[in-house]
Amino acid sequence: MIREAQVPMREQDPGSRVHNFSEVPLGYSEEEARQEAGRCLKCKTAPCVRGCPVEVDIPEFIGHVETGDFRAAAATIKRTNNLPAVCGRVCPQEVQCQGVCTLGKKFEPCGIGRLERFVADWELEHGIQSVEPPPPTGRRVAVVGSGPAGLTCAADLRLLGHEVTVFEALHEPGGVLMYGIPEFRLPKAVVAQEVEGLRRLGVGIETNVVVGKTVTVDGLFAEGFEAVFVGSGAGLPRFLGIPGETLIGGYSANEFLTRVNLMRAWQFPEYDTPVRIGSQVAVIGGGNVAMDAARTALRLGAEKVTVLYRRTRTEMPARVEEIHHAQQEGVEMEFLVNPVQLYGSDGVLGEAECLRMELGPPDDSGRRRPVPIAGSEFVINVDTCVVAVGNQPHPLVPRTTPGLEVSRRGTVQADETGSTSRSGVFAGGDIVTGAATVISAMGAGKQAAAAVDRYLGAGG
């Protein structure tokens, strides 16, 4: 008899976890993992594999978990996914691998993400198998940006024998994994360990290099790099453009999360960077970023945190698990509401005027467009407002790389192999797609690594 539901994963209880930044889900024990692995039907057609952007051989790794050969399970996953500890935690599995799981037709789908996380953690704990990179080819490739796209591309190129240097603008590698996604969802030590694995593989990482400022893409070619992969992400914050947005207490989600995660403001004054958190916090938006900001605000000691979203619960792009966790912790949600003006005194935020919305006909994204209801203005008390309405591609690299074509939305034009309008320049991840997911950025990094290798092989 198959268990209908997934083996539950132990979690910190909501009452205590809102006072700390430790990870919320606690992971499976070996026993629990083997039990969950036993639910998998090891389908011949394995639809789950096609649901995964990097095609992890899911039935094979789960088979190894079931027999208790965790080392072999790790090796299987790592054939195609070099950041499993990250993906197991943050992939939107419900719409990817698990979304098409055969088991899901009748019961709860197999807990692929949870098992992947278990295997990755097991390996980190028991010592990572070292992979010997092949003999050097003598070809040098530069990777711009150390988010999931850049890290994946770098690892694959290194495994093909090329010499790879990653250039990162910030002082820590990891991209959004480091500065955006909070500690309680993705511990920074996990990211650091995955990056360490890359270093051991022989990938060079130069932090504090802003490509386009410190050195340009053309400058990298002049330094002797023969190809450049651009994975500079969608790091440009969008604001609402409403009056009062520059009042003190108004943050972009990027600033708020960077202060807390990258700069560790949650440990102020042990760490020098502060963050202001009032008692009444409003978070504008409905995606993962909004959930992360709201849950972070609670942990920093806010009395009341409200997510204001201009559509309804159904249209919320955030992962189901994140919405669930946020609500469990006491984050309040107001739907069909949009702020139109912020007010304050002496430059400090105090109130937000909002409008109620209703859903009209669908817009270009296919979702029904929210339209304001005339005369529905109301005012709420707010001393911290975090704007989480999306990020745009960072314009610095495109702007300083002549001949690199960009779309009207500012994304770099690249085909599915990552090739751009400039020979020798490849791109992938959020800089190409606009804000997307960790695993799709990794998929793009992989494709591009293969394309760079072909390019170098063809004497490029």
Add this chain to the structure above:
Amino acid sequence: MHSIVAKRPLGPEIAQYEVEAPRVARTAAPGQFVVLRLHEQGERIPLTLADWDPSRGTITLVVQALGKTTREMHELYGVGDVIRDVVGPLGEPSEVVGEGTVVCVAGGVGIAPVFPIARALKEAGARVVGIIGARSSDLLFWLERMDEATHELVVTTDDGSTGRKGLVTEPLAEILAARQVARVWAVGPAVMMKFCAATASAAGVPITVSLNPIMVDGTGMCGACRVEVGEHVRFACVDGPEFPGEEVNWDLLLERLAAYQEEERCALDKYRRMVQEATR
């Protein structure tokens, strides 16, 4: 590795540092800045490039001890010490024009960032008049370097201990009234730049100022450095730091600079206690 290769006091709370940063030194231009982080627990703070030497691979920073980070740097960082992170050059370079008369006004520690701008303007062929001011003579520095970088130099102090007694805006207004001036540059405390902007506007002369809002990343990723220029919200770290002074919303800049006063005091107190305990 960003080692400090030289350090020289320039006043009671001001020092000049020469720091290894070869990549920055290679591409630095007047008007640009770096962001540095002293150590693992440190804050990222922006500092203007006061000078650079591509052949030695070093940059020069002039830092005034104000709060936790700058004070820590002043008191605990000397020759041979390593600064954990230095990133740059950031911001847009100054738009150097080589024609006409240009007045470069510097207030306090603003002398350091004005120096490379004045030097570049002079090299490009402009006639450069320098006005540098400080509260008193012990806060003045680089007089000889400024003398070399300009054709004429006016020095003021609030207390009259050196040069002319009074504020930099007085000689600025006189010069603008007496001569045909193509552009004014002003770098210093926000209040000083605000009054320079008013003075230049009154005389109908365009003025460039270098804004110093609180920053986090310095690469356009966070928006902490938002300023309002001509009704538009701009990011000072990537769109600036130089902007037309007549269009800047100064009150907003001043308010936002005070955003973290309480936390800054807390950080400084904690640092002072730490130093006290270490020396006891």
